[in-house]
Amino acid sequence: MKITSIDIKHYRIPLDPPFRASWDPKPRTQFGSTVVSVHTDEGITGIASGDLMVGFAGHENLFIGQDPFEIERHSQIIDNIDLHYGRCWPLDLALWDIMGKATGQPIYKLLGGRQNKMLAYASTGEMLAPEVRADRAVGLVEEGFKAMKIRFHNANPKDDIKIVEAVRKAVGDKLEIMVDANQGWKMPWDVERTWDLKQAYQVARELENLGVLWLEEPLPCHDFIGMAQLRQMVGIRIAGGEMNRNWYDFREMIRHGSLDVYQPDVALTGGFTQIKKVAEMAQANGHWFTPHSWSNGVGMLANLQLTCAVSTCPYFEVPFDPPTWTPERRDFIQADKLRVDKDGYIAAPDKPGLGFELDMEMLAKYEINSVHMW
Structure with missing residues (x-):
């Protein structure tokens, strides 16, 4: 051929x-x-x-x-x-x-075939008032989700923490909660300051008390030493790596002990060929691998294929924040939209290759x- x-x-x-x-x-x-x-x-x-x-x-x-x-x-x-x-x-x-x-x-079988579905977490994208986000979290429970991720970016992190408090009060232990601080990288036009280690520590301690599973991107993505220090200072898991461009960034993060959860995206960095190696390296050192999947539906599907193939992490990211981020928008180039089942799982297609039309x-x-x- x-x-x-x-x-x-x-x-x-x-x-x-x-x-x-x-x-x-x-x-x-x-x-x-x-x-x-x-x-x-x-x-x-x-x-x-x-x-x-x-x-x-x-x-x-x-x-x-x-x-x-x-x-x-x-x-x-x-x-x-x-x-x-x-x-x-x-x-x-x-x-x-x-x-x-x-x-x-299907690609997940070619890459390892560990499982054919993953427990999804609803990865929300917008910042909303605490009561609105709490109401939507209840809706996620009703749809079958077992976990969700809340985005931070208020000028005062205390306002972000209030959102987590409201969600936790509304759903109790029905949802595992993750938090993305969005401090790892910036859009080209964003010139606001990012958190330093002290700020990240203070937020991490608050989130730990609220039973949050992991804190994602609490420091710039190049601050391998700072993330390692933060990881040693708190009990909450530290996640990141979604926009790191090179495989050797992950080698250095693992060497420094920067993260508990590694999140390289196959559509943005390394493809299946390189990121499978990163996943194996991270897991061999006792860490979780569960990739970032915010590009489009095909990018999410590709990351799902690799996650099903090799990951031992219990959760996979599904970008979902209706009414403004839905499968109809995310997957608009695909004939079949990707959805989570009533038990909170998302399955890799059993068709050959990536498995979409x-x-x-x-x-x-x-x-x-x-x-x-x-």
Whole structure:
């Protein structure tokens, strides 16, 4: 089998009402997805999404004529492109989609096959008044969720903690609660100060008293030593790594003892090929691996495939914060929307490869030339 061509196309839907992401000062009035299709001489096409593939144009010749199964070679080239231009890891996902389709197996089985479903946690995205977030948390319980993540980003962290207190009072022990402090990285236009170690410690102690499972991104993503110090100071688990760009960042975090929960996203960093190794390295050192999955529905599905393959962590992230973040928005390029079952689980498809089909009507309606996601 040989790769014959690679196509990249872009799509964008309007968001009305807008999505007000806690980590972004600008309300989001549109949402974009990029689809990469890798064609072969045997009629098998690998399809993936999850990042913009900026910087890939002109590099198709590095893959055309090559065997898609030579994945370590391809991963090295994508890594080289990442260094010079931008993140093109959906190409790795598309190559694995080819391998799954060629062998008749879902990717999670090719990568390890540990389980075929994960207990989902509803990863909320907006900052809301305590009583509103508490009401929505009760709704999550009614939908079957067993866990949720609350986003922080108020000017005063005490106001964020009040939200957790309200949720805990409303749901008791019916939901496991995680918290994302959103201090690890910034949008290009965000110039507000981030927490320091003392601030992160004070918040972590409050959350520990509220029975929160983990505190995510409490310090800048490059502060490996600071996170290690915080981890030793508190009993709550410290999570992070969602936007770290290089596999060796995770090697150094593990060496320093920076995190309890490692969250690299296969669509943003390393693809299946590299992040499987990171997951194994983290778990071999006694830590949890459960990836970030906030890109789009295909990116979430890719991360679910790897999580089902290897993870020993009890939970998987499902971006879900209705009415402004729903499967209909998140998965708009997919024919079948990904949903959690009545018992709180999300299952990996049993179809070969990534296991999804494109919604051709939506693609025809929303194709664009620009590559801006938001």
